[in-house]
Amino acid sequence: MTLITGQTIREAVALDGVGKxxxxxxxILEDISLSVRSGEFVCLLxxxxxxxxxxxxxxxxxxxxxxxxxxxxxxxxxxMFQESALFPWLTAARNVExxxxxxxxxxxxxxxxxxxxxxLVRLEHAQHKRPHELSGGMRQRVALARAxxxxxxxxxxxxxxxxxxxxxxxxxxxxxxxxxxxARFSTVFVTHNxxxxxxxxxxxxxxxxxxxRIAREWTVDIPHPRRVEDAAVAALSVEITExxxxxxxxxxxx
Amino acid sequence: xxxxxxxxxxxxxAGLDSLAGARSAPRRRLRQKLLPPLVAVAAVLATWQGLxxxxxxxxxxxxxxxEVWHSLADAAGRGEVWSSVWNSVSxxxxxxxxxxxxxxxxxxxxxxxxxxxxxxxxxxxxxQNLPSVAWVPPAVIFLxxxxxxxxxxxxxGAVxxxxxxxxxxxxxxxxxxxxxxxxxxxxxxxxxxxxxxxxxxxxxxAGLKQGWAFAWRSLMAAEIIxxxxxxxxxxxxxxxxxxxxxxxxxxxxxxxxxxxxxxxxNQLVFAPVExxxxxxxxLTSADRS
Numbered sequence: 406m407t408l409i410t411g412q413t414i415r416e417a418v419a420l421d422g423v424g425k426x427x428x429x430x431x432x433i434l435e436d437i438s439l440s441v442r443s444g445e446f447v448c449l450l451x452x453x454x455x456x457x458x459x460x461x462x463x464x465x466x467x468x469x470x471x472x473x474x475x476x477x478x479x480x481x482x483x484x485m486f487q488e489s490a491l492f493p494w495l496t497a498a499r500n501v502e503x504x505x506x507x508x509x510x511x512x513x514x515x516x517x518x519x520x521x522x523x524x525l526v527r528l529e530h531a532q533h534k535r536p537h538e539l540s541g542g543m544r545q546r547v548a549l550a551r552a553x554x555x556x557x558x559x560x561x562x563x564x565x566x567x568x569x570x571x572x573x574x575x576x577x578x579x580x581x582x583x584x585x586x587x588a589r590f591s592t593v594f595v596t597h598n599x600x601x602x603x604x605x606x607x608x609x610x611x612x613x614x615x616x617x618r619i620a621r622e623w624t625v626d627i628p629h630p631r632r633v634e635d636a637a638v639a640a641l642s643v644e645i646t647e648x649x650x651x652x653x654x655x656x657x658x659x
Numbered sequence: 660x661x662x663x664x665x666x667x668x669x670x671x672x673a674g675l676d677s678l679a680g681a682r683s684a685p686r687r688r689l690r691q692k693l694l695p696p697l698v699a700v701a702a703v704l705a706t707w708q709g710l711x712x713x714x715x716x717x718x719x720x721x722x723x724x725x726e727v728w729h730s731l732a733d734a735a736g737r738g739e740v741w742s743s744v745w746n747s748v749s750x751x752x753x754x755x756x757x758x759x760x761x762x763x764x765x766x767x768x769x770x771x772x773x774x775x776x777x778x779x780x781x782x783x784x785x786x787q788n789l790p791s792v793a794w795v796p797p798a799v800i801f802l803x804x805x806x807x808x809x810x811x812x813x814x815x816g817a818v819x820x821x822x823x824x825x826x827x828x829x830x831x832x833x834x835x836x837x838x839x840x841x842x843x844x845x846x847x848x849x850x851x852x853x854x855x856x857x858x859x860x861x862x863x864x865a866g867l868k869q870g871w872a873f874a875w876r877s878l879m880a881a882e883i884i885x886x887x888x889x890x891x892x893x894x895x896x897x898x899x900x901x902x903x904x905x906x907x908x909x910x911x912x913x914x915x916x917x918x919x920x921x922x923x924x925n926q927l928v929f930a931p932v933e934x935x936x937x938x939x940x941x942l943t944s945a946d947r948s
Contacts, residue, residue, distance in 0.1 A: 465842060467838060467841060467842065483842065484838075484839070484842045486835065486839070488835065490835050490836065490838075490839045492836065492839075492854070492857065492858070493939075493940050493941045494857045494858070494860065494939050494940050495857075503843065503853060504843050507843045507844040507845050507849065507853070508843075508844060527669055527672055527673070528676075530676075531676070535939065535941060536941065537941025538941075540675070540676065540679030541679075542675060542676075542679065543676055543679065551843075555842075555843065555844075572675070573675060576668065576671055576672055576675060579668050580668065580672070583668070
C-alpha cells in the first residue's frame with residue numbers, strides 16, 4: 406500500500422520479485438515487480454516466449470511462482486482467454502449463471518443477474534443461444550459477461566481479441582473501454598499487438614523474452630475515446646514497436 | 660446512456676451480430692431418412708424369397724420369409740413369443756442398468772486417477788476384447804444355471820464398454836475447460852459435476868450405446884447356453900428350442916426378433932439421446948455446415 410496525503414491507494418495486484426522456472430527448463434520469468442492500482446488498466450506487451458500467459462496464470466493463482474510473491478486484492482481474479490472457453494453444453498445465460506452459482510449466489514437472484522450482465526454486453530437477445538450458434542465476437546462478449554459475473558476486483562485477459570477480425574476487434578475494444586469506465590475493474594490485459602495496447606491501456610509494460618523481465622513501461626495519457634487510427638496512438642505505437650523490435654533482435658545474435 | 664457515440668456502438672454491434680449469426684441447416688425430411696433403409700430391407704427379403712423359390716436348398720434348411728412369418732405367428736399365438744421377448748428385454752434392461760451403475764463410477768475413477776489407470780486400464784481394454792460368451796462356462800460352474808449366471812455375463816460384457824466410453828470422453832475434455840472451471844471456483848466434486856461430466860457426455864453416451872449392444876449380445880449367448888426350466892424362457896432359449904426341434908423357420912424368426920429388439924432399443928432410446936447430446940455440444944454436422 407502506498408500512502409499519499411493520508412489516503413491509501415489500494416493495489417489491486419502486487420508482484421514482488423516474481424520468477425518462474427518449470428522443472429528442468431530455463432527460467433520463464435525473472436524478477437518481475439509490478440503493481441496495478443485499483444481500477445487501473447495495464448497492458449502487458451511482449452513477443453512470443455516472454456511468459457505473458459505464465460504471468461497471468463501466476464496472478465490468477467492457477468500456478469505458483471518459484472520466486473517472489475503475488476498479492477491480489479480480494480484474493481481472486483477473473484480470467485478471459487483467446488478462445489471464449491464458454492462451456493458448449495450451456496446456453497449463453499447458463500454460462501453466466503454457472504459463474505454466479507459457483508460464486509455462491511442464491512438461485513433466485515441468478516437469473517436476473519445473468520440477464521443484467523448479458524444486457525451490459527448487449528446480448529440479452531442471445532441469452533438462449535449456445536456458444537456454437539454465436540459469432541466469435543459475440544462469444545467473447547458472453548465470456549466478458551461471465552468474467553464480470555465472478556465479481557472479482559481484477560480482470561485478467563489473455564489476448565482475448567487476437568482471433569477476431571479487425572472490425573469486430575475494434576468494436577470489442579470500444580465495448581471493453583465502455584464497461585471499464587462504467588465499472589472500473591482493475592485490468593491486466595496481455596497482448597502482442599502494440600496498437601491494441603496503446604488503444605486500451607493507461608500503462609503499457611514491455612516484457613523481454615526468455616526469460617521474461619520488465620524492459621520498460623509507458624504511461625498513456627491519450628484521452629478516451631481513442632481509436633487505433635489516432636495520430637497520438639500511432640505515434641506512441643511506433644515508438645514502442647521500435648523497442649519491441651530491438652528486444653526481438655537481441656535474440657537473433659547468438 | 661443516450662450519448663450518440665454510444666448509440667453508434669450499439670447499432671454497430673447489432674449489425675455485426677445479425678451478419679454473423681450461425682444458420683443451422685434444415686432438418687432432413689422423414690421420407691429421406693426412412694426410405695433408404697426400407698429399400699435395403701426390402702432388397703434383402705426379395706433376394707431371400709428369390710433363393711427360396713429357386714430351391715437352392717431344401718425347405719427345411721432354407722425356409723422362405725412367409726414360412727418364418729407363419730412360424731413366428733404360431734408361436735406368438737401360443738404366447739411363447741411375447742413372454743420370451745419380455746423375459747429377454749427385462750433381463751437385458753436390468754442387466755444394462757446395473758452395468759451403468761457399476762461402469763460409471765469405475766470410468767470416473769480410472770479416467771481421473773493416473774495410478775489406478777496404469778493398473779486397471781489395460782485390464783478394462785482387454786476385457787472389451789474378450790467375447791463375453793467365454794464367461795458362460797465358468798459362471799455356470801460357479802453359480803449354476805441361475806439368473807445370477809445370466810447377469811454376471813451381461814455385466815462382464817457391458818461394464819467395460821461403458822467404463823471405456825466414459826474414459827475416452829474424459830480424455831477428450833479440453834484442459835482449457837478445467838482451467839476455466841477452476842477460475843470460476845469449481846473444485847473437487849463441483850468440478851466433476853459442472854465441468855468434467857458434461858464435457859465428457861458425448862463419449863459417455865457412445866459408451867452407453869455400445870454397452871447396450873454388448874449387454875444384449877451377452878444375454879443371447881448366456882440364454883442359448885444356460886437353459887433350464889427354472890430359468891424361464893427368453894429369446895435365446897427360443898433359439899435353442901428351435902435347434903433342438905430342427906425348426907429352421909423358428910430359428911430364423913427368433914434371430915429376426917433378436918435383431919428387431921436390439922435395433923429397436925438403439926433407435927428408440929440411444930439414437931435420440933445421442934442426437935440431443937451432440938446437438939447441444941455443437942457437434943452435429945447439420946449445425947456446422
